[in-house]
Amino acid sequence: MAKVDTSLVAHLPLFAGVKPEALDEILREARSVRYPKNTAIFEQGADAQSFFLLLHGHVRAAKTTPAGEQIVVRYVAPGETFGLAMAIGAAQYPATAMAVDDSVALIWPNSAWPRLTERFPALAANTMQTVGKRLQESHTRILEMSTQQVEQRVAHALLRLASQSGKKLDHGIEIDFPISRQDIAQMTGTTLHTVSRILSGWESQGLVESGRQRIILRDPHRIVVLAERNPGSGAA
Amino acid sequence: MAKVDTSLVAHLPLFAGVKPEALDEILREARSVRYPKNTAIFEQGADAQSFFLLLHGHVRAAKTTPAGEQIVVRYVAPGETFGLAMAIGAAQYPATAMAVDDSVALIWPNSAWPRLTERFPALAANTMQTVGKRLQESHTRILEMSTQQVEQRVAHALLRLASQSGKKLDHGIEIDFPISRQDIAQMTGTTLHTVSRILSGWESQGLVESGRQRIILRDPHRIVVLAERNPGSGAA
DNA sequence: GGCCCGTTTTGCGCTATCGCAAACTACTGG
């Protein structure tokens, strides 16, 4: 079983309020697994057997309709948990998780969850907070989809990605994992064609620089303006 | 302080696994409050001071944009909790709650939450489950908004309301609280005009019977067909 | 019984966005 350095994870929200020796005990139950780029970590509908803490890389959680359309539920950044089916009382994973980059995750068997939360209530409390936060983010997303038009939603999505997983450059912010037009479409409820048109437009205005699975926000400030502009009033 | 009969609430999911005497202790910390139709219970953005368990009536939770547009987050049915800001670590309520009918709720001060969950871990566990379920429902809603067209979304919304708060009639199911075209629009991300057109169409086909703030599903089975019909067929 | 007000219905033009199809890159693997 791979050793995990406690000092690397002690500061994560998941472990807030957990004593170092307790942390050690918790980590002893986990193993560390490497997922090469574009490998599935678990599939929607599969029996949930483990829960995860991402250490390196990026993971996309996506939900698929019976008809095969997908939406991206979220991108998981290092330090975040995912696959918490057990914690919320789901027997199957409600989405598919896929490494979009070479990734490493800590993985616990679900059977460890009841014991761990009983021994370390802070774990349960912290998890409750993150689930609550995700719920609020979902509601915000629903609000956006209901009230904003596509361009604003794409602006919001990119800004969120940038603040969550942006690499600061001399001049702009780069989203530091591969992401396609299709992915952005699935985050914002539109089509890859429309996303492509929007980004092309932005590119010609110098707002972004983008290529194959790569996006750099060159002028985040003006993108914020786009995101917040209120269609019901302003001039074009 | 009003007495609450434990037998009336003992079977609720919130109290699953809680012993009768413990339940008694929990209820002793709550008081019961009556909210007349169309009164606000709490406002989005207000400091969260209490959490609630609805006993009678119906409550609408809605989120408002800075620009004033609203969406309905959910309708709360009797037996469900709401206003759980404290549990998920939010200092302010993220939405506005309004009684859409004369309603009665149990109300606990947030200060009671840490003590109660410490003494009765089942409470925390049950709450985690319901929050998790709501998160999944949110994701489902996002999926629907991304992939379905308005008519299907309205069909889904009405079927959900019917199964959650439907009164069975000789011939059909009536949604047993007042709900306007506008409300349905805010649940499905469309406008009251479009909802009105859709319901008019359905009415002329005998699928529903509806009037001022009142909706009866006359042929739920055919509405299910509408909800599930797949417009295109493409995979993504 | 009649008036007032909130809700619902409906007509009509408009446009943001989709859907399809085709051309165009830019990596990847050999």
Place this chain on the structure above:
DNA sequence: CCAGTAGTTTGCGATAGCGCAAAACGGGCC
């Protein structure tokens, strides 16, 4: 270095649904 393939761009209709405006409705209140 080249071919193959996945991702991207773009043109051109087609259209679902919006937005405005006005009329019809229904019910409660005096």
